[in-house]
Amino acid sequence: xxxSALSIFLxxxxxxxxxxxxxxxxxxxxxxxVIIVGGGGHGLATAYYLAKxxxxxxxxxxxxxxxxxxxxGRNTTIxxxxxxxxxxxxxxxxxxxxxxxxxxxxxxxxxxxxxxxxNLFHSDAQRDAYTRRGNAMLLHGVDAELLxxxxxxxxxxxxxxxNARFPIQGGLLQRRGGTVRHDAVAWGYARGADQRGVDIxxxxxxxxxxxxxxxxxxxxxxxxxxxxxxxxxxxAGNSSRVASMAGLKLPIESHVLQAFVSxxxxxxxxxxxxxxxxHFYVSQSDKGGxxxxxxxxxYNSYAQRGNLATVEHxxxxxKAMIPGISRVRVLRSWGGIMDMSMDGSPIIDRTSLDxxxxxxxxxxxxxxxxxxxxxxxxxxxxxxxxxxxxRAFRFDRFERGHLLDEKGQGAQANLH
Numbered sequence: 349x350x351x352s353a354l355s356i357f358l359x360x361x362x363x364x365x366x367x368x369x370x371x372x373x374x375x376x377x378x379x380x381x382v383i384i385v386g387g388g389g390h391g392l393a394t395a396y397y398l399a400k401x402x403x404x405x406x407x408x409x410x411x412x413x414x415x416x417x418x419x420x421g422r423n424t425t426i427x428x429x430x431x432x433x434x435x436x437x438x439x440x441x442x443x444x445x446x447x448x449x450x451x452x453x454x455x456x457x458x459x460x461x462x463x464x465x466x467n468l469f470h471s472d473a474q475r476d477a478y479t480r481r482g483n484a485m486l487l488h489g490v491d492a493e494l495l496x497x498x499x500x501x502x503x504x505x506x507x508x509x510x511n512a513r514f515p516i517q518g519g520l521l522q523r524r525g526g527t528v529r530h531d532a533v534a535w536g537y538a539r540g541a542d543q544r545g546v547d548i549x550x551x552x553x554x555x556x557x558x559x560x561x562x563x564x565x566x567x568x569x570x571x572x573x574x575x576x577x578x579x580x581x582x583x584a585g586n587s588s589r590v591a592s593m594a595g596l597k598l599p600i601e602s603h604v605l606q607a608f609v610s611x612x613x614x615x616x617x618x619x620x621x622x623x624x625x626x627h628f629y630v631s632q633s634d635k636g637g638x639x640x641x642x643x644x645x646x647y648n649s650y651a652q653r654g655n656l657a658t659v660e661h662x663x664x665x666x667k668a669m670i671p672g673i674s675r676v677r678v679l680r681s682w683g684g685i686m687d688m689s690m691d692g693s694p695i696i697d698r699t700s701l702d703x704x705x706x707x708x709x710x711x712x713x714x715x716x717x718x719x720x721x722x723x724x725x726x727x728x729x730x731x732x733x734x735x736x737x738x739r740a741f742r743f744d745r746f747e748r749g750h751l752l753d754e755k756g757q758g759a760q761a762n763l764h
Contacts, residue, residue: 351455370535371415371542376549379575380408382729383567385554385590386582387411389420389530389715390707392537392548393722394582394729396454399544401723402730407546408576409538410569412553416534419584419684419714422652424607424629424641426620427716428465428525429490432481435740435752436693437488440713442737443720444490444524450719456536458528459634464619465525468500468507468669470514474624478520485522493521506616508671514625525620527631527639533718557593563702564594580705580729585650585685587708596699599690599746600709601761603644604683606654608662610676612636621669628665638676640666644686646762654683686711692764693752696724696734697743705729706743711764 349355349368359366382398384391387409398404411417427447429440451458469475475494482492496518501509509516538548549571556568557579566575583590585602617632630640642662645654659681667674689695689709694717696707707725710717724738734741740752746759757763 351457370539371548374547374549376408376547376552376569376571376574380547381406381576382578382580383407383574383576384409384580384582385567386418386584386586387415387538387548387550388418388582388584389533389537389718390584390710390721390725391580391582392534392541393718394580394707394725395546395548396537396541396544397723397726398730399541399546402726404730405545407541408574409541409546409548410552410554410567410574411548411550414550415538415548416531419686420534420718421531422607422682422684423530423715424631424639425527425530425715426465426525426629426631427528428522428620430465430467430481430485430492430520430522430525431754432484433752433754436754437484437490439720439724439737439741440717441488441490443717446719446723447528448524450528450536454536454540456532456539458532458536460526460528462524462526463631464521464523465622466495466500466503466619467520467622468516468624469518469520470516470625472517475517482520491522491524493523495519495521503618504621506670506672508669511668514668519624527620530715537722554590554593557590559594559701564704578703578705578729580707580725582707582725584708584710584714585687587687587706589650591706591708594699594701594704596701598706598708600687601648602650603646603686603688603762604649604651604654605641605644605686605712606658606662606681606683607639607641608659608681609633609679610638610640610673611679613638613676623665623669626665626668628662628669630666630670637679638673644688644762650685652683652685654681686714688761688764690746690759690761691751691753692755692757694721694741695743696721696728696738696741698728698732699743
């Protein structure tokens with residue numbers, strides 16, 4: 349069934365009794381050409397592009413819980429391509445271009461809203477760093493505008509411009525950045541993949557990976573053993589646990605990242621704002637709630653919940669930027685398990701096992717990368733070589749010392 353205004357109207361006349369499930373609930377087959385472990389945004393997007401762009405349809409996506417239960421449904425929905433380094437900038441811009449056509453591509457309302465992303469700066473040094481980043485963006489054909497204090501005040505008069513510790517001097521604006529409805533992304537890719545013959549197998553946990561002579565032969569699951577010709581891992585914060593089943597030790601750590609939603613308010617934040625003097629970012633949802641977050645909790649964990657110290661830290665940063673939100677009540681929070689790499693950049697590459705492929709290490713960039721990650725991982729699985737925009741995300745760069753460190757923080761996962 350194709351979604352349209354006409355289909356909504358006609359189904360309304362029939363009492364909405366004709367809608368079909370968005371995707372099937374198949375039982376696993378005994379063998380697949382490709383098995384993808386992880387039914388989040390990256391895994392589902394990979395399956396979709398494998399089927400649509402590369403004609404590989406004998407594919408299974410194995411998800412231990414339900415679709416949308418992981419990080420794809422537990423994030424602050426921000427999309428952007430305002431990166432500095434040559435390895436990151438083309439990739440995230442490619443993702444942005446895929447976002448811009450995603451709803452037409454999937455025939456699904458993902459609520460793509462390019463409302464703009466503004467990164468505030470608070471010192472001369474930070475202004476110079478943002479100028480450099482903006483120039484790098486422009487050299488790669490990415491939109492960027494450096495705003496002075498007056499321009500930012502005109503856009504966002506409610507910010508605390510005269511804060512003694514963190515005076516706002518300006519900001520770097522990417523107007524094409526914005527937000528996307530996170531769970532709609534998962535549903536849209538799941539529906540699109542299913543329509544092209546992909547089996548989406550929910551509530552099926554991988555408990556082992558069988559190997560023979562340097563190759564993967566299949567996966568042991570709670571629904572039995574499933575053979576495959578190729579295996580792709582897209583398990584986000586659980587990547588280390590799944591990879592260890594194949595004898596691999598990954599250069600990543602798992603940390604919790606909390607996100608928060610406030611009570612509904614009248615519209616006052618048009619776009620996405622990030623605090624340059626601390627890690628805080630905020631936007632306002634269509635329902636009026638403020639959606640915001642900050643730093644990871646700073647300790648290794650596989651729990652989808654965080655601690656109160658980080659709640660306090662995030663609230664303090666938010667109040668320093670927007671004093672008025674001190675009167676706003678927080679409704680709920682949730683936590684995603686982040687696969688933090690040692691340089692803050694992802695891995696899309698083959699592994700030491702001939703037919704095992706890895707998509708991991710996304711840190712804070714996982715959601716915004718969903719379309720490009722899926723396309724590039726599908727390209728790697730189908731053709732055996734990296735897509736041109738993902739060539740920097742090699743698995744062995746940590747061994748070679750060729751780190752892709754966007755923040756310049758060093759090889760320590762919690763700093764990214």
